[in-house]
Amino acid sequence: MATIALPAPDTDGSTSVERAIATRESRRSFTSKPVGLEDVSQILWAAQGTTHTRDGVEMRAAPSAGATYPLVAFLEVSPAGSEDLEPGVYRYEPREHALEVVVETAVHDELTAAALEQAVVNDAPVSLALAADYDRTRRQYPEHGERYVHMEAGHAAENVHLVCTSRGLCSCPVGAFSDTEVNDALSLPDPLESLYLIPVGKPPANA
Numbered sequence: 001m002a003t004i005a006l007p008a009p010d011t012d013g014s015t016s017v018e019r020a021i022a023t024r025e026s027r028r029s030f031t032s033k034p035v036g037l038e039d040v041s042q043i044l045w046a047a048q049g050t051t052h053t054r055d056g057v058e059m060r061a062a063p064s065a066g067a068t069y070p071l072v073a074f075l076e077v078s079p080a081g082s083e084d085l086e087p088g089v090y091r092y093e094p095r096e097h098a099l100e101v102v103v104e105t106a107v108h109d110e111l112t113a114a115a116l117e118q119a120v121v122n123d124a125p126v127s128l129a130l131a132a133d134y135d136r137t138r139r140q141y142p143e144h145g146e147r148y149v150h151m152e153a154g155h156a157a158e159n160v161h162l163v164c165t166s167r168g169l170c171s172c173p174v175g176a177f178s179d180t181e182v183n184d185a186l187s188l189p190d191p192l193e194s195l196y197l198i199p200v201g202k203p204p205a206n207a
């Protein structure tokens, strides 16, 4: 599989976390400007990037029950959605902080259809998708594992929304979609299941 190295993440941005919380909102309009590799690096790191090592385990930016790390982040790139990335689907590899090419052709129409034709998905240059391998967490927590995975998706997504806000990017949580159609559009391998879409782009001129 071809991999694309991402620029090192900025771990010390200039916007306070309070400012990002105060100004975050769901933003559904974007310019047609492409999103660059530095922004892609930052949002994927915020979702699932590594931060430090504890007891030999690489810990990630979002907390995980028992450090089971069931989430996998994917990036869908629309035609002309990025100057640096071809349209298609990429899997984020936290350890290498790199993208693995999954689909080398545009799947933007399929993803938009899977998201019930929502304009926010159609208009976004890129969308981050969170998928989960539930069994990683269920094995350790048979009773609460499923709930924990959903809690973790919320943690990862909020990190992304706050980083987008701090970088002047627009993002929107999207949960209204056909699970199976999103799985198919992104070519998710078994046992991954789609959980959350986050279309991301630059603000329109009048915003």
Ligand SMILES: Cc1cc2nc3c(=O)[nH]c(=O)nc-3n(C[C@H](O)[C@H](O)[C@H](O)COP(=O)(O)O)c2cc1C
Pocket: 024, 025, 026, 027, 028, 118, 120, 172, 173, 174, 175, 176, 177
């Ligand atoms: C789990 C979840 C799913 C959502 N799904 C969608 C969606 O499919 N489409 C959409 O436009 N907004 C979606 N939203 C965004 C909400 O409409 C939005 O968060 C809410 O109106 C509050 O506005 P704010 O995010 O600007 O604070 C979703 C939000 C959450 C938390």
